[in-house]
Amino acid sequence: MLYLELLIQGLVQGGIYTLIALGLTLVYGLLRILHVAHAALFTLGGYLGVILTNATGSLALAMVVTMLVTGMVGMGVYRVAYQPILDKPPYVALIASIALFIASEEIYRLIFGPYGLSYDAPPLQGVIDLLGSGMYLKQAELLVLLGTGAALVGLHLLSTRTRIGIAWRATVTDPEMAASFGIRTQRVRYLNFFIGSALAAAAGVMVALLNNLVEPTMGSVPSYKALAIIVLGGIGSIRGTLIASLALGVIESFGTIYLGSLLDRDAIAFAFLILVLMWRPQGLLGRA
Amino acid sequence: MGYEITLATSMCISVVFALSLNLITGFCGQISLGHAAFFGVGAYTAALSSKAGLAFPLDLLAAAAAAAVFGFVVGLSSLRVRHDFLAITTMGFGFLFLGVVRQQDWLGGEMGISAIPGSGLSKLGYLGFAAAVAVAVALFSAYLKRSWLGFSFAAIADDEDTARVVALDVARYKLLAFVLGTAIAGIAGGLYAHHVRFISPDSFGFVESIAVLSMVIVGGIGSVPGVVFAALVLTALPLWFQVIEDYKLLLYSALLFIMMQLCEDGIGGLMRRLTQGRRRTT
Numbered sequence: 350m351l352y353l354e355l356l357i358q359g360l361v362q363g364g365i366y367t368l369i370a371l372g373l374t375l376v377y378g379l380l381r382i383l384h385v386a387h388a389a390l391f392t393l394g395g396y397l398g399v400i401l402t403n404a405t406g407s408l409a410l411a412m413v414v415t416m417l418v419t420g421m422v423g424m425g426v427y428r429v430a431y432q433p434i435l436d437k438p439p440y441v442a443l444i445a446s447i448a449l450f451i452a453s454e455e456i457y458r459l460i461f462g463p464y465g466l467s468y469d470a471p472p473l474q475g476v477i478d479l480l481g482s483g484m485y486l487k488q489a490e491l492l493v494l495l496g497t498g499a500a501l502v503g504l505h506l507l508s509t510r511t512r513i514g515i516a517w518r519a520t521v522t523d524p525e526m527a528a529s530f531g532i533r534t535q536r537v538r539y540l541n542f543f544i545g546s547a548l549a550a551a552a553g554v555m556v557a558l559l560n561n562l563v564e565p566t567m568g569s570v571p572s573y574k575a576l577a578i579i580v581l582g583g584i585g586s587i588r589g590t591l592i593a594s595l596a597l598g599v600i601e602s603f604g605t606i607y608l609g610s611l612l613d614r615d616a617i618a619f620a621f622l623i624l625v626l627m628w629r630p631q632g633l634l635g636r637a
Numbered sequence: 638m639g640y641e642i643t644l645a646t647s648m649c650i651s652v653v654f655a656l657s658l659n660l661i662t663g664f665c666g667q668i669s670l671g672h673a674a675f676f677g678v679g680a681y682t683a684a685l686s687s688k689a690g691l692a693f694p695l696d697l698l699a700a701a702a703a704a705a706v707f708g709f710v711v712g713l714s715s716l717r718v719r720h721d722f723l724a725i726t727t728m729g730f731g732f733l734f735l736g737v738v739r740q741q742d743w744l745g746g747e748m749g750i751s752a753i754p755g756s757g758l759s760k761l762g763y764l765g766f767a768a769a770v771a772v773a774v775a776l777f778s779a780y781l782k783r784s785w786l787g788f789s790f791a792a793i794a795d796d797e798d799t800a801r802v803v804a805l806d807v808a809r810y811k812l813l814a815f816v817l818g819t820a821i822a823g824i825a826g827g828l829y830a831h832h833v834r835f836i837s838p839d840s841f842g843f844v845e846s847i848a849v850l851s852m853v854i855v856g857g858i859g860s861v862p863g864v865v866f867a868a869l870v871l872t873a874l875p876l877w878f879q880v881i882e883d884y885k886l887l888l889y890s891a892l893l894f895i896m897m898q899l900c901e902d903g904i905g906g907l908m909r910r911l912t913q914g915r916r917r918t919t
Contacts, residue, residue: 377721434897441897441901444893447851448891449894452891456887613739613740615735616735616736618732619736622725626722627714630717
């Protein structure tokens with residue numbers, strides 16, 4: 350029973366990780382940038398979600414608007430922060446990204462205050478009896494699992510069934526060749542940042558639902574853990590990202606119970622990361 | 638006056654710490670996002686060994702040795718993974734270090750270690766000692782950069798595969814860079830432990846690793862005078878910014894961001910361009 354509960358908690362956490370890490374892995378696959386500031390968009394999503402839900406009373410509406418707005422902010426981040434320094438060494442973009450992330454935390458603190466915000470009437474807090482087995486799942490947790498699934502199916506359909514999706518995959522595989530076939534790679538990059546940021550925003554809204562709290566520093570753990578996940582999964586691989594996210598969620602959830610006296614949550618995650626990388630330096634599903 | 642001395646001592650320790658990372662990342666091209674862990678290993682070793690009765694300058698050697706042992710182990714990972722993967726792996730080691738320290742009672746756990754014995758020197762004397770160490774490390778770095786060893790490091794930083802083709806023992810040099818760099822970081826950590834006399838896991842986290850990496854990059858990766866200058870300024874900057882209290886970190890990060898957009902090769906690069914410009918005009 351305990352095992353099953355831990356497993357489900359781990360999968361919920363893993364779902365959140367997936368939504369955040371997908372955007373990051375898309376950015377890395379396309380531009381080879383470790384986009385730390387991605388977590389800033391996750392936090393922005395959390396704040397917008399809470400504020401809009403409180404203002405309109407509708408979580409669904411807030412979710413849609415939040416994803417659209419954050420997606421556009423994400424495109425702005427690409428235009429302002431990354432596009433001018435694409436041809437410089439990779440650590441330049443990394444440091445610029447970290448600087449942007451620190452600045453964003455400060456901006457949230459100055460605008461929204463240091464103590465965070467909550468939902469006036471937190472939605473989806475009811476519990477569902479799972480299969481009548483006495484296992485309970487919060488509605489919000491179910492939303493995370495369904496949302497992650499929907500995001501993956503959506504991404505799959507987009508990348509295999511639409512023209513822009515095919516252009517996207519072509520650009521990831523070989524940007525120069527794609528450009529010579531008339532694909533506007535710039536457009537693909539904007540799309541990439543839009544989708545990735547919108548997914549991170551959705552994760553932010555969901556985390557706000559799970560904790561009923563958004564605060565300026567809520568992005569600091571995802572900022573580094575999502576990096577670990579995309580490396581673990583094999584960079585640029587969506588399937589690898591999914592597996593790594595879920596594995597990490599479950600391992601953390603079991604690890605904090607059984608190894609908690611030895612290591613804390615982050616250390617368990619990173620011990621796992623180091624072990625996997627020493628065994629497969631290219632990540633779980635990465636190509637050598 | 639006491640405040641200025643404390644600040645100046647912190648600046649000297651930062652110089653030692655930043656130069657230690659410059660040796661690994663700047664000279665040998667191995668990016669590290671977990672360097673604060675070695676600073677931490679040094680600080681904990683110095684704190685515990687001096688509490689156990691080891692006399693002051695000797696416990697710094699113990700700190701260097703302990704950090705170098707951990708540096709060797711982490712360096713082994715650089716033989717397996719490269720570039721961004723290495724950055725994430727070293728970041729992982731940083732979190733692993735923190736996670737272990739937080740859960741171990743004999744290391745003080747979350748509470749850290751307090752009442753670390755002082756150096757036995759006066760405040761001014763300790764500043765002199767820290768400054769001497771900083772100067773020594775800077776001279777050693779400058780010497781190293783021009784030596785054959787530094788030349789090999791540069792070759793590896795430039796293109797590892799080519800370095801291997803011309804029969805450089807890449808693995809050995811990388812490990813050597815890690816051992817040297819982390820040993821110096823350990824000394825910096827030891828100096829820090831005797832300086833503040835209280836250490837806790839919070840002083841050796843991810844933020845500190847980022848801070849020291851930004852010193853190296855703002856200084857101009859690999860440039861010894863640039864990194865020294867950046868370490869001095871970036872340590873003092875947040876304190877100068879005290880006046881604007883609430884906007885301190887915002888301004889700091891904005892400066893870093895603009896620096897990356899406008900001159901990514903840092904202060905060292907600026908100096909190089911100035912001197913080269915002058916040469917061209919004559």
